[in-house]
Amino acid sequence: MPADNESHPEVQETRLKGDARLQSGIDFIGDVHGHASQLRTLLDRLGYRPVDGAMVHSERRVVFLGDYVDRGPEIRQTLEIVRTMVEAGNATALMGNHEYNAIAWFTPRPDRPNESCRRHTEIRRRLITPTLEALGDELENWLAWMSQLPLWFDSGSARAVHAAWDPGSIRHIRDLLGGADHGLGRSRMQATCKPGSQASHAIHQLLKGREIPLPAGMSLRDPEGSHRSHIRARWFESPVGRTYRDYAFTRDDSFPDDPIPAEVVPKDFVPYAASEPPVFVGHYWMRGDRPSRLARNVACLDWSVARGGPIVAYRFDGESEIDDAKFVTA
Numbered sequence: 011m012p013a014d015n016e017s018h019p020e021v022q023e024t025r026l027k028g029d030a031r032l033q034s035g036i037d038f039i040g041d042v043h044g045h046a047s048q049l050r051t052l053l054d055r056l057g058y059r060p061v062d063g064a065m066v067h068s069e070r071r072v073v074f075l076g077d078y079v080d081r082g083p084e085i086r087q088t089l090e091i092v093r094t095m096v097e098a099g100n101a102t103a104l105m106g107n108h109e110y111n112a113i114a115w116f117t118p119r120p121d122r123p124n125e126s127c128r129r130h131t132e133i134r135r136r137l138i139t140p141t142l143e144a145l146g147d148e149l150e151n152w153l154a155w156m157s158q159l160p161l162w163f164d165s166g167s168a169r170a171v172h173a174a175w176d177p178g179s180i181r182h183i184r185d186l187l188g189g190a191d192h193g194l195g196r197s198r199m200q201a202t203c204k205p206g207s208q209a210s211h212a213i214h215q216l217l218k219g220r221e222i223p224l225p226a227g228m229s230l231r232d233p234e235g236s237h238r239s240h241i242r243a244r245w246f247e248s249p250v251g252r253t254y255r256d257y258a259f260t261r262d263d264s265f266p267d268d269p270i271p272a273e274v275v276p277k278d279f280v281p282y283a284a285s286e287p288p289v290f291v292g293h294y295w296m297r298g299d300r301p302s303r304l305a306r307n308v309a310c311l312d313w314s315v316a317r318g319g320p321i322v323a324y325r326f327d328g329e330s331e332i333d334d335a336k337f338v339t340a
């Protein structure tokens with residue numbers, strides 16, 4: 011390196027960019043949903059600074075937990091911030107169910123090629139329209155980028171996935187990818203949307219989480235107005251001896267307070283053990299003034315940015331137990 015470069019702080023920083031040895035800390039960031047200004051504020055608070063168009067920190071990197079598109083006012087800007095950080099070697103961006111759904115909207119069903127993997131209902135069309143409008147004639151390029159996003163992250167000392175850490179589903183998808191940890195790509199994408207297939211089940215677990223069916227005839231409304239006949243389960247805990255209300259991921263007093271029958275619990279169900287590394291998820295629309303962990307080694311970083319809540323990060327430095335003092339919000 012010529013000596014005159016050493017005197018320029020910008021050059022120095024560019025050289026550090028992307029060097030994994032120097033990135034000892036990981037900042038996990040939850041659902042952004044098109045809220046680019048809030049994301050900029052959060053990255054600034056975390057100490058990231060622009061270098062050659064990407065937000066960079068000399069000693070840290072980001073793992074984004076997915077759901078960059080839909081719902082917010084600055085969808086394209088959000089994707090651009092995330093993508094430039096990934097391309098600078100300063101971030102990993104996982105796939106969320108909203109990215110998966112955007113690709114599925116344009117993917118023909120393997121068993122019925124005249125239909126798309128994601129059925130075009132009115133409610134879903136309303137949800138995806140702002141994303142399609144924001145991406146305009148660059149849509150194809152962005153869909154191709156989204157389709158190669160990895161579905162999970164595991165550094166050995168920390169893990170992340172959009173909704174639920176499910177080892178069986180991860181094994182299944184890894185086999186589908188020929189043993190690799192990269193994203194699906196558009197060709198394999200189709201294999202995961204065949205209704206009833208093991209691949210479709212695995213994607214559902216990872217990106218939408220575990221669900222427990224409600225008692226027959228009962229249904230709830232989700233935030234988009236669709237009927238739901240299940241609760242989103244606290245997949246990291248055992249359902250044995252719990253009620254629908256207290257086993258739901260986010261508490262809602264309209265959920266039935268009846269015990270969950272043993273027959274709806276999957277036979278291979280294993281809770282997330284206390285000895286496992288910390289795992290970070292997004293997806294669940296948490297509510298409250300201050301983010302906090304769900305268990306000693308489980309945290310959700312989706313605190314409802316699309317309903318006026320904060321974007322949430324967790325500053326991870328190798329600890330085996332999640333510390334409530336290390337959440338950062340914007």
Ligand SMILES: [Mn+2]
Nearest residue numbers: 077106107293
């Ligand atoms: Mn989600």
